[in-house]
Amino acid sequence: MIRFEEVGKRYPDGTVAVAGLSFEVGEGELVTLVGPSGCGKTTTMMMVNRLIEPTSGRILVDGEDIASVDPVRLRRRIGYVIQQVGLFPHRTVLDNTATVPALLGWKKARARARARELLDLVGLDPEVYGPRYPAQLSGGQRQRVGVARALAADPPVLLMDEPFGAVDPVVREQLQEEFLRMQSAVRKTVLLVTHDIEEAVRLGDRIAVYGEGRIEQYDTPGAVLGTPANDYVASFVGADRGLKRLSVTAIEPSDLEQPPVARLDESAARAADRLREEGGRWAVVLDSDGDLHGWIGIDEAARAGEGSRVADLAHRMGAWLPVGAPLKQAFSVMLQHDAGWVAVLDGARFLGVLTPVKLHEALRRSVDAEARGVAREDVRFDSVAEA
Ligand SMILES: Nc1ncnc2c1ncn2[C@@H]1O[C@H](COP(=O)(O)OP(=O)(O)OP(=O)(O)O)[C@@H](O)[C@H]1O
Known part of the structure; x- marks a missing residue:
């Protein structure tokens, strides 16, 4: 133009x-x-x-x-x-x-x-x-x-x-x-x-x-x-x-991890057994449409009585981000909520969670080093010592 x-x-x-x-x-x-x-x-x-x-x-x-x-x-x-x-x-x-x-x-x-x-x-x-x-x-x-x-x-x-x-x-x-x-x-x-x-x-x-x-x-x-x-x-x-x-740098779906997931209408005890096998301590709770509802602690779910459903125990999610939001916002949410991850949504649909490790990887992706013929290890990051 x-x-x-x-x-x-x-x-x-x-x-x-x-x-x-x-x-x-x-x-x-x-x-x-x-x-x-x-x-x-x-x-x-x-x-x-x-x-x-x-x-x-x-x-x-x-x-x-x-x-x-x-x-x-x-x-x-x-x-x-x-x-x-x-x-x-x-x-x-x-x-x-x-x-x-x-x-x-x-x-x-x-x-x-x-x-x-x-x-x-x-x-x-x-x-x-x-x-x-x-x-x-x-x-x-x-x-x-x-x-x-x-x-x-x-x-x-x-x-x-x-x-x-x-x-x-x-x-x-x-x-x-x-x-x-x-x-x-x-x-x-x-x-x-x-x-x-x-x-x-x-x-x-x-x-x-x-x-x-x-x-x-x-x-x-x-x-x-x-x-x-x-x-x-x-x-x-x-x-x-x-x-x-x-x-x-915007959050992309490929930056996300898939955490353990529990469904709202599941029995809490059964969800706890399954999630233990997956090795997690908490799970994201989704409704039947795959929309984010909240999260649940696995120990808490295991302690619940036979009749309890995940829906009875799930906590509301304190914060989440839309896909495409800047990494800075994700970092800020993690700090503010003292959390090791933050949920990322597309509309109401849950896409995955961003973790500090993934955030770091996303920063590396953002420089698009390979496309520029620069080896990834040659991308210079400001270290604490330099700052
Ligand atoms: N009419 C002029 N005659 C001679 N030199 C000029 C004239 N107008 C601008 N310059 C010179 O040209 C250079 C570039 O000026 P320009 O105004 O494009 O810079 P700039 O990057 O926009 O600066 P600033 O951020 O201070 O506005 C400067 O050295 C300036 O002094």
Whole structure:
């Protein structure tokens, strides 16, 4: 969708902001550009909507060399969100949001209806916030309006320059979450600039890690954290990259162990005999549909009278996770409940349990080492001694 071919930018004073950039952003993909101040991220992004012209190479959007596209026409296809949101102070939030459709000549009623829809999408009630002026909003709300305005004309491409930079960390996290939810619905092709590695790995399908004026690594968050391409990337992503990787690695069914299982309608004593033979001390209790009900201790089941059923003794499960949840959440649940395992469900259906050993294996899987031709034993993990 967006393709950089050997793109370079030298400013008139001789500063080389970027050189030899070649990478591609797929349709519907969210790519974060991350790196220290002055490394060329903003220059890269502003070349896409031709606010800055490259001095070498070319950029294609949807297969078309943008050098030959009228900049105004190009920008209609590209939403742009910046940190200093740049809302018009004397216009209402609704009119600010409707700016681009109005410029495109939409009828007023249609533009406003669209603006209302977009405000709703970014979590602002249009009845409440639409009539307000930008000064009557919090920083986080202004950022949301900035995103709504950029999306109003439904452009396939979105450029975002530190869009959540001007708000405090709590609001920032909230905006990131909302944005991810929205992106999973609208699936824009997004280039997002940030200097914050946490934000980059949290939001990006892929990350471009910038050194000075060039990309040092372009890969998925898991791969950048798991197999940094060089020492520069390793130090940029930080010594705690192992921990960060917990946040970007999802639980997969193949990560799970199958524990002993008891059925709700079984006799407790009979279940205890069977489970003892399997060598367990506890079992997961499922109903007849295979849905999770809870758990049962085997000694407790053995002590129960003849007439007792598993259903009479089963404990409710304190916590479980949906498959696809990040490993970090699993780890957090294990710590919080002082548990050696956590149940994983697909909807209500029980899939298995994640244990610390399996969690560790899943982290190794996440670096996808074999696919990259890296021997598993060569994947560097941050050890306690290194940290
Ligand atoms: N108009 C200009 N003339 C000369 N040099 C410029 C100009 N604009 C940017 N630069 C230089 O180009 C380099 C890249 O700047 P750019 O704004 O792309 O970096 P960045 O990674 O976005 O930085 P930041 O995170 O601080 O915004 C910097 O050294 C900057 O000083």
